[in-house]
Amino acid sequence: MTRWTSVAAVKAISAVAFVGFASQAISADVSWDRLLNAHKDDNNWMMYHKDFTGHHHSGLNQINKGNVKNLKLAWQHTPASSKRGIQSFPLAVDGVVYYTSSSGVIHAVDGTNGSLIWSHTAKIDVERAEGTFYNPYNRGLAIGHGNVYMGTTDGRLIALDAKSGKVVWDNEIMSVAKGNKGFTGAPMIVKDMVVLGANGGELSGCCGPIYAVDAKKGTVRWQFDTIGGDQRSRDSWGNDSWKIGGGGGWMTGHYDAKQNTLWWGTANPAPDYDYIGEDWMNNGPRPGLNLYSSSVVVLDADSGELSAYFQEMPHDAWDFDSAVGEFLMVEGGGKRNMVHPNKGGIIFVYDADSVGGGNELAVNNAYMIGETYNYIKGVTKDGRLVGRRELPEGKHMDVCPAIDGSISWNTGAYNPKSGTHFMVTQEFCFDIEVVNPERPDDFSGQAYFGASWTSKGPKQKVDGTPVDAAYGTLQAREPLSGKLKWRVEYKYPVLASLLSTGGGLVFVPGADGMFDARDADTGKLLWQNNNGLGHHGGVITYMAGGKQYVAVVTGWGSHVSGNFPGLFGHPFTSMPTDAGNLMVFSL
Amino acid sequence: MYWSRSRGKFSIGFFTAMFITWLSLSIARAEEDVTEIVAAEINAKYQSHKENFSVKRLFASRCSWCHQGYGLKQADGPRLAGIPKTKEQVVEQIMYGKTPMPGFRKQLKEWQIEALADYIKALPDVEL
Numbered sequence: 001m002t003r004w005t006s007v008a009a010v011k012a013i014s015a016v017a018f019v020g021f022a023s024q025a026i027s028a029d030v031s032w033d034r035l036l037n038a039h040k041d042d043n044n045w046m047m048y049h050k051d052f053t054g055h056h057h058s059g060l061n062q063i064n065k066g067n068v069k070n071l072k073l074a075w076q077h078t079p080a081s082s083k084r085g086i087q088s089f090p091l092a093v094d095g096v097v098y099y100t101s102s103s104g105v106i107h108a109v110d111g112t113n114g115s116l117i118w119s120h121t122a123k124i125d126v127e128r129a130e131g132t133f134y135n136p137y138n139r140g141l142a143i144g145h146g147n148v149y150m151g152t153t154d155g156r157l158i159a160l161d162a163k164s165g166k167v168v169w170d171n172e173i174m175s176v177a178k179g180n181k182g183f184t185g186a187p188m189i190v191k192d193m194v195v196l197g198a199n200g201g202e203l204s205g206c207c208g209p210i211y212a213v214d215a216k217k218g219t220v221r222w223q224f225d226t227i228g229g230d231q232r233s234r235d236s237w238g239n240d241s242w243k244i245g246g247g248g249g250w251m252t253g254h255y256d257a258k259q260n261t262l263w264w265g266t267a268n269p270a271p272d273y274d275y276i277g278e279d280w281m282n283n284g285p286r287p288g289l290n291l292y293s294s295s296v297v298v299l300d301a302d303s304g305e306l307s308a309y310f311q312e313m314p315h316d317a318w319d320f321d322s323a324v325g326e327f328l329m330v331e332g333g334g335k336r337n338m339v340h341p342n343k344g345g346i347i348f349v350y351d352a353d354s355v356g357g358g359n360e361l362a363v364n365n366a367y368m369i370g371e372t373y374n375y376i377k378g379v380t381k382d383g384r385l386v387g388r389r390e391l392p393e394g395k396h397m398d399v400c401p402a403i404d405g406s407i408s409w410n411t412g413a414y415n416p417k418s419g420t421h422f423m424v425t426q427e428f429c430f431d432i433e434v435v436n437p438e439r440p441d442d443f444s445g446q447a448y449f450g451a452s453w454t455s456k457g458p459k460q461k462v463d464g465t466p467v468d469a470a471y472g473t474l475q476a477r478e479p480l481s482g483k484l485k486w487r488v489e490y491k492y493p494v495l496a497s498l499l500s501t502g503g504g505l506v507f508v509p510g511a512d513g514m515f516d517a518r519d520a521d522t523g524k525l526l527w528q529n530n531n532g533l534g535h536h537g538g539v540i541t542y543m544a545g546g547k548q549y550v551a552v553v554t555g556w557g558s559h560v561s562g563n564f565p566g567l568f569g570h571p572f573t574s575m576p577t578d579a580g581n582l583m584v585f586s587l
Numbered sequence: 588m589y590w591s592r593s594r595g596k597f598s599i600g601f602f603t604a605m606f607i608t609w610l611s612l613s614i615a616r617a618e619e620d621v622t623e624i625v626a627a628e629i630n631a632k633y634q635s636h637k638e639n640f641s642v643k644r645l646f647a648s649r650c651s652w653c654h655q656g657y658g659l660k661q662a663d664g665p666r667l668a669g670i671p672k673t674k675e676q677v678v679e680q681i682m683y684g685k686t687p688m689p690g691f692r693k694q695l696k697e698w699q700i701e702a703l704a705d706y707i708k709a710l711p712d713v714e715l
Contacts, residue, residue: 084687131689133652202652271648403652435641437648446694452643452651454660559653562663566655 029162030093030144032191036257042502043543045092048140048186048252049411050540054327056413057500058541062548063587064503068517068527074549074586075114080121081105081136082580086555089140089186089497089538090582097542097551098143098162099582100186103136104152107582108165111544114584118165122152129153131180131445134199137558139251139409140186140538142194145215151183151196157213159194169218174198179205179244179445185325186252190262190301193221197249201267201293201321204440204448208247208293210264212304222304226266226292230306238287243442245286246270247293251325251409254338259355261307262299263338265322269293272319272403272449275436277392280315285439285450289314294321296340296348298355308355310363310383312342317390318375319403320344326411328421332480337364339414339479345370345406345425346379349480367482369475370406372427372458372467375399391434391451400429402455404560410536413500414479415520421479422506422520426493426560428470428567430455455563470567474498474508476523486523492568495561496535499550509535509552511564512571515583531583534575536561547586555580622657625709629702636698642706645699653688658710664688669712677704 030046038044038051042059050056063071079086079101090099097111104122109115129135135153142149147159147168155174160167173196174181181200188195190212197210207225214221227233227247234242248267255262269290276284292306294313299306312322320343328339329352336352345368354362363383377387391399404426412423432453440446457470472493476485496509500520508516511534517527534556541550557577564572622643629642646657653664660666672680681700684690691700 126686127690130684130686133687133689135686137687272652433647435644435647437644440694444694447649447652447689447691449652450648452647452655452657454656455662559663562653562661565661 029146032144032189035144035189044094045090045540045542046143047091047188048089048142049254049325052255052257053329053416054254055416055500056411056498057415059502060541060543060548061502063501063505063550065505065519065526067587068503068505070587071517071527071529071550071585072587073529074584076584077107077109077114077582079105079107079580079582080119082555083136083578085534085536085557085561085577086553086580087137087139087537087558088553090540090551090553091141091143092540092542092544092551093143095544097582097584098141098148099553100138100141100150101555101580102138104138104150106141106148106150106160106165111542111549112547114582120160120165120167122150122156122158122170124152125154128155128176128180129182132182132200133202133447133559134182134184137184139184142187142189144189145192147215149187149189149194151185151187153182153184155182157183157187157194157196157218159218171218173211173213173220174209176445178207178443179203181205181248181445185250188252188255189215190255192216195262197264199250199267200248200445201246202270202272202447202449203246203445204244204270205443205445206243206245206247208249208267210249210299224297224299224304224306226297227269227290233291236288236291238282240442241286244270244440244444244448245290245293246448249323251323253325254327255301256329256338256352258336259353260301261355262301263327264297264299265324265340266292266295266297267323268316268319268321270448271437273391273432273434273451274315274317275393275434275450277390280317280390285437290316296322296350296361298361306358308357308359308361310348310350310361312346312348312383313344314385317388318344320375320405324407324409324411328414328479330414330479333364335364337480339421341407341412341423343405343407344375345373345401347479347482348383365480365482369423369477369482370401370425370427371461371473372400372429373406373462375401391432393434393436395431395433397431398429398456398459399432400458401426402428402430402563403453404428404563408495408560410495410497413498413506415500418520419478420476420485420520422498422500423475423477424490424494424498425473425475426495427458427467427472428455428493428563429458455566457567474523476520488518488523492564496552497538499539499541501541507539507550507552509539511535511561513554515552529585533579534561549584549586551582551584553580553582621711621713622659625706625711628709629706632705633698633702640702642702646703646706649691649695650703658707659713667707668710670707674704674708677707
């Protein structure tokens with residue numbers, strides 16, 4: 001009981017401190033008010049997407065175009081585990097940096113020098129966690145209400161006291177009753193709840209839940225099942241295939257305070273690939289549209305009820321899901337637009353106010369940013385796929401992009417001053433043989449896919465230009481129209497997130513270990529540091545002790561990065577997948 | 588032909604085994620994908636467990652997400668052709684897994700695991 005009183009007290013103090021939020025280091029707590037106004041607070045990076053604009057942009061400009069050449073490593077920290085690399089986003093609050101690595105490890109370190117404040121290693125039920133394919137990954141945490149929150153690969157949510165690192169509660173949120181799955185994404189705080197979603201799109205289970213958990217008590221307030229939760233969904237899975245349909249919402253979504261809605265991207269249906277080909281509405285392993293897989297769902301934040309949705313990949317035949325957590329709120333054309341990239345290389349621009357009643361979202365625009373795709377011919381401005389290339393049983397050559405998509409789960413960044421969205425694409429393909437897999441038992445949570453493949457470089461771009469190897473791009477676009485401002489080619493596709501700053505910079509953590517700072521207006525390379533190991537996680541900036549820092553994680557290893565040795569050889573054939581650091585730079 | 592460029596080297600021990608398989612198949616098949624030649628043997632061996640059993644279909648439904656090219660190509664999971672593990676060790680690996688590979692002892696029947704292990708051990712050490 002004393003706990004609750006003290007939390008309430010700290011909350012009251014921080015509400016006062018917030019009035020003068022520039023005077024950081026007074027408040028040690030992160031109240032809901034503070035999170036809601038995080039876009040006005042560039043000194044801190046308090047949530048996965050920094051704030052509820054989703055821009056991954058900080059106005060900080062101590063480090064800028066003029067002086068970035070002097071940027072140097074200030075300190076680094078090596079976490080207790082970096083098995084399979086590090087995929088997480090650090091957070092920085094009032095001079096303290098919090099970050100997760102793999103295997104349930106969290107560290108809190110001094111933001112000025114990296115010295116350890118506390119650390120915690122969650123005990124994971126490894127057998128259960130390994131039953132999914134997503135052990136030991138972790139993509140980050142949430143901070144607020146006096147606690148730090150982390151999901152685990154064995155289906156738990158843990159609250160640790162932000163000051164001491166002591167466990168406040170540690171609860172199983174998701175059982176294995178409907179098939180094994182876990183949490184890899186960073187939780188997000190909404191009011192007095194912690195929201196997080198399940199992985200498991202490739203597992204023969206149900207129902208890909210998204211949860212809102214009471215931030216203080218650790219009990220589930222509501223649960224939204226991304227598949228099989230309502231009649232419309234069940235009707236879109238012939239032969240009750242929703243019971244083995246995968247689904248999920250494994251990346252951190254978005255909160256829109258004006259409509260009090262949560263925006264969340266959902267995972268793919270199982271099995272990956274569909275041997276039936278064209279006749280998927282009536283036959284095959286999962287006849288029908290398979291709602292709400294590979295969709296954006298908009299939920300009422302208080303009740304978890306479906307407010308609106310849009311299925312980006314109707315009956316997803318390629319595993320191009322919508323789980324990308326990036327949702328940019330961009331005003332323009334007299335509308336509030338929600339910009340959401342899909343794995344298939346499509347940017348969807350939704351009308352953020354076309355919600356309520358559980359209907360389809362209005363799409364203001366949709367355009368493709370991938371350069372070598374051939375799984376569809378294109379997309380209409382209202383978001384409908386044109387010229388689908390189904391993959392019936394048998395062999396298919398040069399299908400682009402490969403299962404890994406044109407866009408991965410990492411986020412881009414948006415500079416609201418210049419109105420520029422920075423995004424990366426990965427351009428590689430595969431030869432694939434689709435098979436008719438045996439249907440596993442209902443709710444069994446088993447590996448369930450229906451193809452074998454080999455990744456390879458693309459042969460040509462969509463416009464016919466010949467291509468001789470896999471590659472990546474960094475693109476700067478006006479996000480509502482999709483108009484390209486500049487483009488830089490990367491020899492190796494970038495698998496980490498991007499950072500935009502008020503210093504006119506965009507930071508790009510490269511796959512080969514190079515960490516780039518580019519001119520946000522032109523794409524020109526202004527600074528580069530070899531961090532020694534591939535990047536596959538987040539990048540943030542914050543102030544501590546009057547100084548601006550840029551923090552990035554290194555660490556390599558994942559399903560997507562697993563293609564790199566085969567596609568590129570050196571340096572990926574010898575790049576370790578059990579190493580990684582938090583690297584922090586300043587002037 | 589698809590997945591048929593066997594430009595790599597066969598190991599001596601394996602060569603003998605492959606040669607016998609080779610002879611037992613028609614000349615036309617010698618042009619085909621090595622995984623198909625290997626699979627034909629394994630499928631025949633396990634028909635008593637299940638009619639029309641296909642080890643490649645099993646592999647594609649359970650293993651291919653991480654092991655590309657039916658085991659011939661390194662990806663998230665390693666290339667499985669030519670690994671030094673004994674059949675028993677391969678069975679052990681499939682049963683118990685190793686992060687991020689799940690253990691399959693509760694998902695697959697014993698004979699299915701055996702069949703996958705036989706298939707992996709029979710894969711020639713060729714580059715795709």
